[in-house]
Amino acid sequence: MGLIALRAMVRKDLQLFFSDRKAVIMSFAAPILIASFFGSIFGSAGSTNAGGIPIMVADQDNGVISRSIVAAIKADKTLGVTLTTPDSARESVRKGAVSVSVIIPAGFGDAAGLAFFNGQNKPELDLVYDPSRTAELGMVRGMLMGHVIEAVSKEVFTGSRGGVLADQSLKQLDASDMPADQKQRLRDVLNATRNLEQGNATNGTAVGAPGMSTPYSVKEEPGMANPLAGYNPYAHSFAGMGVQFLLFAAIDLGIGILLERQRGLWKRLRSAPLSKGALLGGKALSGMLITLMTLLVSFTFAIVVFKVRVTGSVPGFLMVAVATALMASNFGLLIAALGRTPGATRGVSILATLMMVMLGGAWIPTFFFPAWLQKATVVVPTRWAIDGIDAMTWRGVGLSGAVLPTAVLLGFAALFGGLAVWQFRWEES
Amino acid sequence: MLQVNNLRKAYGGLVAVDDVSLTLAPGQLLGLLGPNGAGKTTTVSMIAGLLTPDRGDVMVNGERMHGDTNPLKRRIGLVPQDLALYDELCPTDNLRFFGGLYGMRGDALAVAIKNVLELVGLADRARDAVKNFSGGMKRRLNLAAGLLHDPDILMLDEPTVGVDPQSRNAIFENLEFLKSRGKALLYTTHYMEEVERMADRVVVIDHGKVIANNTLAGLLASVPPKPGEQPSLEAVFLTLTGRNLRD
Numbered sequence: 001m002g003l004i005a006l007r008a009m010v011r012k013d014l015q016l017f018f019s020d021r022k023a024v025i026m027s028f029a030a031p032i033l034i035a036s037f038f039g040s041i042f043g044s045a046g047s048t049n050a051g052g053i054p055i056m057v058a059d060q061d062n063g064v065i066s067r068s069i070v071a072a073i074k075a076d077k078t079l080g081v082t083l084t085t086p087d088s089a090r091e092s093v094r095k096g097a098v099s100v101s102v103i104i105p106a107g108f109g110d111a112a113g114l115a116f117f118n119g120q121n122k123p124e125l126d127l128v129y130d131p132s133r134t135a136e137l138g139m140v141r142g143m144l145m146g147h148v149i150e151a152v153s154k155e156v157f158t159g160s161r162g163g164v165l166a167d168q169s170l171k172q173l174d175a176s177d178m179p180a181d182q183k184q185r186l187r188d189v190l191n192a193t194r195n196l197e198q199g200n201a202t203n204g205t206a207v208g209a210p211g212m213s214t215p216y217s218v219k220e221e222p223g224m225a226n227p228l229a230g231y232n233p234y235a236h237s238f239a240g241m242g243v244q245f246l247l248f249a250a251i252d253l254g255i256g257i258l259l260e261r262q263r264g265l266w267k268r269l270r271s272a273p274l275s276k277g278a279l280l281g282g283k284a285l286s287g288m289l290i291t292l293m294t295l296l297v298s299f300t301f302a303i304v305v306f307k308v309r310v311t312g313s314v315p316g317f318l319m320v321a322v323a324t325a326l327m328a329s330n331f332g333l334l335i336a337a338l339g340r341t342p343g344a345t346r347g348v349s350i351l352a353t354l355m356m357v358m359l360g361g362a363w364i365p366t367f368f369f370p371a372w373l374q375k376a377t378v379v380v381p382t383r384w385a386i387d388g389i390d391a392m393t394w395r396g397v398g399l400s401g402a403v404l405p406t407a408v409l410l411g412f413a414a415l416f417g418g419l420a421v422w423q424f425r426w427e428e429s
Numbered sequence: 430m431l432q433v434n435n436l437r438k439a440y441g442g443l444v445a446v447d448d449v450s451l452t453l454a455p456g457q458l459l460g461l462l463g464p465n466g467a468g469k470t471t472t473v474s475m476i477a478g479l480l481t482p483d484r485g486d487v488m489v490n491g492e493r494m495h496g497d498t499n500p501l502k503r504r505i506g507l508v509p510q511d512l513a514l515y516d517e518l519c520p521t522d523n524l525r526f527f528g529g530l531y532g533m534r535g536d537a538l539a540v541a542i543k544n545v546l547e548l549v550g551l552a553d554r555a556r557d558a559v560k561n562f563s564g565g566m567k568r569r570l571n572l573a574a575g576l577l578h579d580p581d582i583l584m585l586d587e588p589t590v591g592v593d594p595q596s597r598n599a600i601f602e603n604l605e606f607l608k609s610r611g612k613a614l615l616y617t618t619h620y621m622e623e624v625e626r627m628a629d630r631v632v633v634i635d636h637g638k639v640i641a642n643n644t645l646a647g648l649l650a651s652v653p654p655k656p657g658e659q660p661s662l663e664a665v666f667l668t669l670t671g672r673n674l675r676d
Contacts, residue, residue, distance in 0.1 A: 008529020
């Protein structure tokens with residue numbers, strides 16, 4: 001009889017779920033819409049667009065070295081350079097049109113050439129940046145450093161200004177209070193530099209000679225178990241929003257039980273010869289099926305439209321999905337056990353759910369969190385759900401990678417279920 | 430068929446039901462009366478297994494009923510005061526669910542659904558959503574849900590609240606039919622004329638205690654009417670429970 005009752009409860013809950021077509025459509029459409037939005041944002045942030053990072057450059061120096069720097073950064077495909085005036089460059093950042101503007105002050109090139117040898121009186125390169133986009137400032141700063149060193153060193157060693165700068169440096173050296181032996185060694189270097197420049201000028205061999213540059217190149221390799229899979233930002237956004245709306249469905253389950261109690265239906269259920277376990281088990285099972293359905297429909301959409309792939313393990317993905325759905329379903333039971341009125345309970349439940357999904361990385365991936373928060377959020381079940389789904393999709397981890405998230409999620413399911421049974425108000429008067 | 434012995438239920442210091450005993454025989458309708466807060470619903474809830482009594486027994490056919498899964502619960506049908514129905518579903522789907530809770534399925538369930546819907550006059554609305562029903566139709570369906578598993582004892586908690594005279598009359602006819610088939614009915618209500626029409630025996634509860642337990646004629650004889658008044662159950666009730674407001 002228990003199985004017949006269980007089947008009746010599940011069928012009834014599915015009928016109720018599908019009887020409200022608008023709610024059904026929203027249950028499936030809302031996570032898809034929001035996940036698509038987040039996916040497109042993360043996708044844009046993670047890829048370099050055709051024009052590179054847009055920056056404004058104002059060259060007030062307009063000397064040999066500064067023109068060389070401007071030419072180098074214009075040739076850099078990771079930057080989208082627009083030449084302008086200093087005022088316009090600052091205004092563009094203030095208005096948010098660009099994240100960084102570079103202003104090369106007058107005399108920058110020669111000052112940099114002199115500082116190249118003696119390390120003193122370094123000229124300032126003015127970087128005007130948008131404080132809300134400091135990540136781009138760091139990227140521009142790193143790229144500029146390479147281009148400036150290359151341009152300055154090229155001019156110092158082999159350019160037309162090299163001899164002049166070497167002479168000026170020698171005069172500064174003679175006037176300095178540096179120890180005699182160090183002064184002599186530096187003088188030898190500067191003389192050799194001047195001789196090199198004079199020889200180049202005589203032979204014409206300096207044309208096209210390179211300056212100093214980074215002595216290595218980078219081989220980039222995605223840190224994924226299946227490198228052929230490739231990162232798909234929609235995989236993470238659908239995991240996050242899928243889990244969020246799965247919990248929203250669980251809230252509906254909990255509120256539904258409270259409404260059943262309010263409408264006297266729970267009396268009918270309790271008057272039947274059924275155990276408490278069968279009554280809550282039936283609810284948990286139907287809740288699990290409904291929440292699992294919302295998650296799988298979202299991912300099916302992501303697979304078809306955004307080419308998200310389960311590159312790890314399909315059984316592993318299903319294990320994590322089922323464990324997440326069971327955790328959510330029992331979370332719904334806990335809501336019903338702790339709640340008093342549907343209205344008040346809904347507000348508190350939504351707040352708790354939003355906190356869980358936020359800390360679980362549903363909105364912003366957890367690697368953006370401070371280190372302490374990344375460690376602290378392992379106590380949040382949604383973190384395990386999202387990390388587990390990420391592992392099975394774009395990270396391409398095999399079945400073994402699903403075992404721990406599944407086990408932890410089942411642990412949370414047991415905890416929520418146990419608390420629900422303990423706190424549930426069974427008696428009806 | 431139903432024997433209730435010395436039921437007691439307290440909530441902290443408040444004693445809701447105190448030493449309530451009553452018996453109900455097959456084919457008998459027992460009217461359970463009492464002012465608001467007297468303990469009627471608590472008594473019915475304990476008999477139906479919704480509440481665990483602090484003390485006392487509920488015996489069905491001589492066997493003590495206890496525990497959630499006791500098969501004796503099948504012998505009892507509950508028609509709660511609330512319209513305990515799923516508005517979004519049709520009567521058939523509602524009844525299929527409630528039947529499933531009692532282990533009913535297949536053809537037996539289908540026949541039972543057909544029979545109870547015919548009994549309450551809703552066979553032609555079997556596939557319409559309950560949310561489109563009138564109050565009276567919902568009350569009749571509420572009754573059908575309690576009858577579906579063919580219980581020997583039917584407990585009805587104010588089953589005619591908010592219904593029109595036609596639906597109320599239909600419910601009375603249903604109950605008369607059930608009595609004639611040997612069902613035992615425990616009926617709580619505030620409408621004295623309903624008890625006067627149908628009850629074989631009347632129990633009056635107040636402040637959690639049984640203050641009268643007699644046939645209708647016996648009750649009327651036990652409390653003589655005031656000069657100029659006709660003997661009535663309402664007069665007896667007010668004499669027994671007083672005229673102070675209870676809400």
